[in-house]
Amino acid sequence: MTVLIANALILTIDQAMTAHENGWIHIEGGVIAALGSGKPPDLPGAEVIDAGGDLIMPGMVNPHCHMAMTLFRGLGEDVDDRLFRYILPIERKFVTPEMVAVGSRLAALEMILGGVTSVADMYYFEAEVGHVIDQSGMRGVVGQTLADFDPPDHKSFDEGFARTNELVGEFAGHPRVTPSIAPHAPYSTGPAVLKRVAKWSEAHPGVPVQMHLAEMATELDWCARNFGLRPVGFADTTGILKPGLVAAHCRYLDRSEIELLAERGVGVAHNARSNGKAGRGIAPVTALRKAGVPVGIATDGPMSGNTLDLISQFAPVSMFQKTLGGSRRPMPAAEVIRMATIEGARVLGLDEKIGTLEVGKQADLIRIDLSAPRLHPIYDIYSALVFAATPSDVRDVMVSGKWLMRDRQVLTLDRKKVVRDALQVAESFRIEIRAIDAAR
């Protein structure tokens, strides 16, 4: 299958940040065959698309999500103990493979509408998430969670590892879905399990590890109380800090911990809106990146950050770093776009395959409509994207050369049914929340 997109402003996000005005891109068998500016090549039999001056850029990479939690979106807002008051009790009661599929479908729908083409997920019954990602046409890393708080899909860590092995068995070799292991966090797994994960991981090269790390003040307390260490130092004693680890949050880091993460080759998923809504202060993203740690822009679960597109994270990512640095200079717009594409891909170990528009890479790309008055004038296209675009500006989405959305119509999911199914599950949550609140 040959596709030619012409008459586009192409942002390649390659090392030199090459942009092609009046650009074209030639896709062959799902791979970028050529691209440039000026007169496009003559390709008989190609599907030719006139982009009408719209922007083409790499599909965005969301390196930390709990997709099924769309069903909890907006629940328990502004409540400090909502994890223990609402989330865990409802999860124990309601999380089934079917619920995970329903919630993950709503998440995939929203991400495609917002220009996200790759996602790293960690939740329960993760094979279901893999199926949803597969059907939606997206690319994803699906992580089986391991935790000690009586989670919905394993009664013991042995059972959790068995589930992980099954997941790896099912998705090994899948072109778009990568299986992963996801110890929930230091405090919910403990040293023995993290050591076991590190060892398991050595026996499974190419399987990413995902974990919440240095996210919460209570985690600092737990590590200090039990080991006299901070979270990163504690994690390092277990051998889990190594290339392939996607560390989510990393809010609480000191200078030596930043250097240690760089040295160990860890990637970080930064969750600006989730951290901001939790009142957790600002993660040291600028310092991490300066130390050489790749940092992607992530949404976290929709109960924490509400939306699953990256565009609505852009301004917060930049503003929080400028606030932390006390100046306009930190985190310029172009860097935000790098984080949302190639750097997120690097965090997931997918940077050879996706994250930029370069010859030989997979054709994971999005088209953005630049016609909204709020985007103009455009003195700097990256600034327009970061500070004035909205997820609704994304018009078309392609993964591996296949269209997932054209003209805002998602082609791989039944939008009405997906939303209807989600609202039905939400009704049962609503009843449960009333019961929880009444019992207090």
Next chain:
Amino acid sequence: MTVLIANALILTIDQAMTAHENGWIHIEGGVIAALGSGKPPDLPGAEVIDAGGDLIMPGMVNPHCHMAMTLFRGLGEDVDDRLFRYILPIERKFVTPEMVAVGSRLAALEMILGGVTSVADMYYFEAEVGHVIDQSGMRGVVGQTLADFDPPDHKSFDEGFARTNELVGEFAGHPRVTPSIAPHAPYSTGPAVLKRVAKWSEAHPGVPVQMHLAEMATELDWCARNFGLRPVGFADTTGILKPGLVAAHCRYLDRSEIELLAERGVGVAHNARSNGKAGRGIAPVTALRKAGVPVGIATDGPMSGNTLDLISQFAPVSMFQKTLGGSRRPMPAAEVIRMATIEGARVLGLDEKIGTLEVGKQADLIRIDLSAPRLHPIYDIYSALVFAATPSDVRDVMVSGKWLMRDRQVLTLDRKKVVRDALQVAESFRIEIRAIDAAR
């Protein structure tokens, strides 16, 4: 003219935050005649609109803007000294009545598309802004700026006051455009001029005063060096702190200054994205509101905050206060919506007229399409608006019973021409910027 909107989720934002599910609202001669839920009244000859379950809420109020600066949007991003490097030189050279009209039209277009129905502006040749607001159908407070940095429309303060008197003469009694006087800031006017403004203001009751206050670290230095005071204390010595003053920013306040602003009856325009992008830290909005100071959500000029809708300010407003408070609890979503409507109206002295949907108030309202998957499920409608809506979700806009937008089509401005005119002016700025950069 009689309008009946039925089958809507109506958020009144009245004191009790009354919401009408399956609600209707009856508008007569531009005024809200009745509203409720259930079966709507039978109104022969009325224009009847079935809102199809969409949301109806008060139009939003933007209490601090420099509309014409849309033409500078995204210019000099990430540059700490951009005010002196770019803005002032370009303003001196290019700001004409025509440029102000062109830039303000783009701003009005964007604000209507984003659900803003009222705006307080301060800039130059402000009568032009008044004309644009009048033609666009919006409601506005237009403030003639007074400043000592050789601004484009007055060579002396005497000339500035003369311009202000003309502006007041032209718009006195206008149903939607309120003239205003706008001393730029303490450091750019000085004590004698602020005293003169305070006195002028006493002779012109009902004319709001707008001023940047306690915005910048350099302002703190200026006040300390010259008067041994902080900005609010200095301003108080001039008599300018009184009801009717719209104080923009108020980033640098201590406890006693917050109490003083409350005591003096000053209103505050909070610019979350503008301050965030400038790396200025977080304004004490929660403390101001607790002290009884009304605080509206403002966009600042588009060179500072980029967009002119309030929806893209919502999540930052809440997240920054939660970050400042170190908890999820500060600034719940419903409070953000109050700030964007009734509280902004109070800041501008318009709260008797607009800001809520109540019988007898002007019919300034917007319709929001709730169909986007990112908004669902909805456990809390205010949370959905604050953390997941985008300006593109606004579908219809009405001011004083007149439709300014239906189905995303702005009816009062020629969208294509407005954008084209703006891009033409931007071309001349582009050439000038190159010259400035080349000369460095």
